Amino acid sequence: MEEQKTHFRQIIILYYYHKGKTAVQNIRYAVYQVQITNGLSPEISSMLVQELINQLSENVSVASRNHFKSPPQSQLSAMAIHRAVTPRPSVPSEESFEEPLYIITPTYRRPEQIPELTRMAHTLMLVKNIHWLVIEDATVATKQVTTLLERTGLKFDHLIAPMPEKYKLKKGAKPRGVSNRNRGLQWIRANATKGVFYFADDDNTYDIELFDEIRKTKTVSMFPVGLCTKFGLSSPILKNGKFAGFYDGWVAGRKFPVDMAGFAVNVKFLHQRPNATMPFRAGYEEDGFLKSLAPFEPRDAQLLADNCTKVLAWHTQTKKNEPSAPLDMKLYGATNLVKLKQQIV
Template sequence: MMKSIFYSRFFILLPWVLIVIIVIDIDTKRSSVRNTAHSYLSRLSSAPRRDAAVHAPNRTAPPPLLIYAITPTYSRAVQKAELTRLANTFRQVPHFHWIVVEDSASRTELVSRFLARGRVPYTHLHVLTPRRFKRAGMPRATEQRNAALSWLRAHRTATDSGVVFFADDDNTYSLELFEEMRSTKGVSVWPVGLVGGRRYERPVVEKGKVVGWYTGWKADRPFAIDMAGFAVNLQVILDNPRALFKRRGAKPGMQESDFLKQITKLEDLEPKARNCTQVLVWHTRTEKVNLGNEPKRHQDSVLIEV
């Protein structure tokens, strides 16, 4: 009788005893995990961080080279239209300075107003081409380009960095061209479209070096290249103070060669534009304006600048 009572009570209490044992075991494991995690995190926080132990030097990239674009210009019916097209391009080029040189005895009001409103950093110069050098067949813009070179030598020093580019006002330029030329260390070259009676002319490149010229006009020129086809590092200009565009004995189409011979050699040229296989500048020319119906008398009562 006593045994049956004992067993009945034992089996009643047994489930509760098992529940208590299980709860105690779970709590013990949780405490162990917390202690282990705390110990690990403590060691981790006290250990020296590898990435904090080594600090990279605080270097700032040098600013990109400033591009100096030299543009000779002269008074004519399409002058403002040409300059407007150029300004719309140049305005989008960062780190850029426009040197505009008028073929004039003084700065004209048209160009002065245009540059002041153009939102392109600029220098406005002027020099008149002597009448004897204005005959057909003679090189053009010689005095204007030389005036810009003289300005650079007078206002820039060895501490200044930049790239000099001759940007005639009748050409069309891709924005990519300016990023190509910006890395010029000496003299860089590239193809020019719609020039020399061909779709394009270009330097011929082999193994990263210029070895010749693909051209349709006087291929025997030392540098058979258009004025729009090269750029010069500013320090090269400053290091060669006598390098100018020649007037005496100069022949049409030879200005580029006469100038480049003074500052570089063929083997030192730096090919740009995918090893001179990409056209990024075009020698376009505005159509000759027909003003046959412009009245000599009874003109408009309003004076409009064109």
Template structure:
């Protein structure tokens, strides 16, 4: 995406006919006049001096009926965020054309990678998804790509973002403040309305959390970001992909790359919630066999 906001957008003929071309009104300016609520996030995000610091955002994703909807919602938040590079890692043995076409349609800077999660690590039919570590192979491939395609001296940040979470645009402003590792609250997680670090003068001295009480760093993956330099410094670090690693992934990476007294409390001393661990409910879909018996035939995944 270019830094000239006016040239980053196009309009169809129905919109263009209402514009006097002699006045050289840019599409982005026209958009702001139509939707004045965008003015504040656009101005704050794009004029923030810290926006010079790039964010590498890592998002694992897998084929499911809700995938397109989730990624579309997320992409529309990312339009408000300057200087962000999206690393999408698909849980498939091959990259799917349907996903790649979708990502291209967003016109956001991205790289599309893939690796399949082994069957033995997938939850069984009657097993809750949280009982298996999800997205770990995908995160590891993304870390490998980052190490191979960025400079050890680059002043940038790395953030892990699930495709079905909900993100406020102000979160990315907070991420750009990080010197080494920053932390903040996450809403709707851990059987609570929120989990959060309890901070004093910008430092963590305790945590508000309920489940997995023995975690060293009791936070969700959405609740921290790290400086790119740490990813290069700890070049051998990979997420544990074993089945018994549920609930420990955040503590493992933070315990490797930082310590409690080095954590930086962000989001107004961890008092503001800018990310929510929302989960898209899986749709009940009529089986293809029932549809065939009703004289109907379609492939939902390939048609979306």
């Protein structure tokens, strides 16, 4: 209870001293600051926001007469108890007016899968009005992935899209993630009418600011990606504020030498190009997809991230792990290790 009271005191102080545009925006700002400081979950934070908005509406005249003094201790206690037991009200919020973001994430079963998706989930849980399309290269959805997605509280669809056998059997580099991303495009065409979609691999790292940026996308936007190729960077080049080419460590004759994490597309723009798709050609997936959005030229791209001066997406790579050794059931069959091993590939 004391911890809850402390959170409310912090929010109230931030609320009255933050110079925001509206009372609701001030509340959201204050709760967000307390969330990142104290590690509150997005669900609890959302509940706090709504509780304080309701409280503000009920007591605006009282607050005015008292010159915005903090509520008494008894009121704080009552608010905390009410928040703990009352379900979140289903009323319109500012989130309803944000353009939706559709995050398309290809994934496949491996030791790092759940850790990678867990890390990514905690980033996405901080983003408003987001729908996560997690698409496995598998014939059956992995139960652990579904369980993780359900725990996040995010809007999501867990889909499967195995790589066609002819590409699995092909020698050399495989066009990984293509069937997954094309399945995501199929879902977008069938279910989305507005907003922006973004191909976000589960082994990358994303700055929270990136999602505010890509929400601005009207056609196709582009921005830098760090830790990419031998140059350590993949980015559009701007000279005197205008597009002047691409900087990438592997051009290889590509019209669009960009990283998969370096562009986003408006949903309406995609609908206007019903034949747009990603080719099953290793190394040329991005280039092939962007060319399929014709009419669209590199100079037409909407350049984000402060004129491509900020790195907001990083092509990080987790160390590859060997599959875990089988558990000796004779020795450990009656121990906690059985359940733990079920979580490890």
